[in-house]
Structures are given as C-alpha cells and as structure tokens.
Amino acid sequence: MKALIVVDIQNDFCDGGSLAVKNASEIIPITNKIIQFFNKNNLLIVGTKDWHPDNHKSFAINSGGEIGEVGLLNHLPQVWWPKHCVQNSFGAEFHPELLEIKNIIYKGTDPEIDSYSGFFDNGKLKKTELFDILTKHNITELFILGLATDYCVKHTVLDALDLKFKVNVISDACKAVNLSPDDSTLALNEMKQKGAYIIQSEDLI
Numbered sequence: 001m002k003a004l005i006v007v008d009i010q011n012d013f014c015d016g017g018s019l020a021v022k023n024a025s026e027i028i029p030i031t032n033k034i035i036q037f038f039n040k041n042n043l044l045i046v047g048t049k050d051w052h053p054d055n056h057k058s059f060a061i062n063s064g065g066e067i068g069e070v071g072l073l074n075h076l077p078q079v080w081w082p083k084h085c086v087q088n089s090f091g092a093e094f095h096p097e098l099l100e101i102k103n104i105i106y107k108g109t110d111p112e113i114d115s116y117s118g119f120f121d122n123g124k125l126k127k128t129e130l131f132d133i134l135t136k137h138n139i140t141e142l143f144i145l146g147l148a149t150d151y152c153v154k155h156t157v158l159d160a161l162d163l164k165f166k167v168n169v170i171s172d173a174c175k176a177v178n179l180s181p182d183d184s185t186l187a188l189n190e191m192k193q194k195g196a197y198i199i200q201s202e203d204l205i
C-alpha cells in the first residue's frame with residue numbers, strides 16, 4: 001500500500017513566517033492536488049508538524065548561538081534557528097490554504113533535542129508514532145513532500161529508507177532552506193544516492 005507524507009507545511013516555514021523558506025507557498029497548490037488524489041483513491045495521508053516548546057534549545061535565543069551557525073546540543077551538531085513552530089502558536093499551524101490532513105505526527109517536543117525526521121529525534125533516542133501508523137496500514141511505499149528539502153524532508157526520507165520503505169520524493173512539492181545555495185541539490189542527490197526515487201508531481205497525477 002502507498003501513503004503520502006506531508007512534511008511541516010506550517011506558517012513559520014511559509015512566506016512571512018519566522019523561518020520562511022523561499023517560495024514555500026508555490027508548493028501549496030501542488031500539494032493540495034496530491035492530497036486530493038490520495039483522498040480519491042482512499043490512500044493514507046499523514047502530516048508532520050514541527051512542535052517545539054518555547055524553551056526549545058535549537059532556538060538561538062535559548063542557546064546563545066547566532067542564527068544559522070552550527071553549535072553543539074547535547075553532543076550533537078545543531079544549527080541555531082530563529083524561534084519557530086512553538087506549540088499552539090499561529091506559526092505552528094498548517095498553512096491556511098492546505099487541505100485538511102487528519103493524521104498528524106508531532107515532533108521536536110523535547111527541549112533538549114531537535115527532530116528533523118518524522119520517525120525519530122536527531123539522536124534516534126525516541127521514535128514517534130509514524131512507523132506504527134504506517135505498519136498498521138500495511139504501507140510499503142511512501143510519497144514524501146514538503147518543507148524543508150534540506151532538513152525535515154531529507155531526514156524523514158533517509159529514515160524511511162533505513163526502515164525499508166520504497167520512497168518517492170516529489171521534488172516540485174519541496175522547497176529548501178538553503179543556508180548554502182547548493183543545499184537543495186546536495187540533499188536531493190544524497191536521497192537519490194541512498195535509494196529514493198526523485199519524481200515530479202506530474203508523474204503521479
């Protein structure tokens with residue numbers, strides 16, 4: 001069975017948000033068409049939400065680092081981010097034009113560790129419910145899209161490959177943070193090299 005994973009299409013990552021990804025809103029109409037396609041075919045759709053407490057230590061302001069620089073958080077390399085996707089804030093809500101998604105996975109809730117992947121935190125200390133939901137529905141193949149190509153999409157895709165799913169990345173429905181201008185290309189190349197299929201929405205719908 002196939003499932004769609006919609007990664008972090010939240011206000012703070014969209015135009016005007018605190019960690020806005022360039023041209024993020026361009027993926028909304030494409031994503032909505034794909035959601036409609038999965039709904040029409042009675043296929044599972046799961047959305048992930050970055051869902052940080054206000055004191056999350058990936059926030060530069062809580063760790064004394066400079067935004068965009070890399071430091072260490074509990075022995076792991078950590079980019080210091082502007083405050084974003086704080087639990088129950090407007091910035092953490094899905095983009096208002098995104099069609100409804102019923103199954104939601106929350107990640108990044110532990111202030112001591114960041115969580116880019118929808119499956120595990122960055123230290124792989126704890127897992128979310130994502131794997132259990134997918135196995136319960138006999139899912140073997142994933143279609144993944146969203147924000148951001150070089151962080152949460154990439155890490156969700158790499159963990160899905162490790163967990164032996166067939167993984168398709170819908171690249172025209174992803175946008176990257178691009179702290180360095182090549183990060184999007186590097187991320188797509190890495191996902192492809194590790195076994196993901198990089199596809200376009202028109203290959204699907």
Ligand code: VGL
Nearest residue numbers: 008050081147148151152
């Ligand atoms: C993300 C940076 C920090 C993402 C989340 O959704 O890609 N990026 N937190």
Ligand code: ZN
Nearest residue numbers: 050084085108
């Ligand atoms: Zn985050």
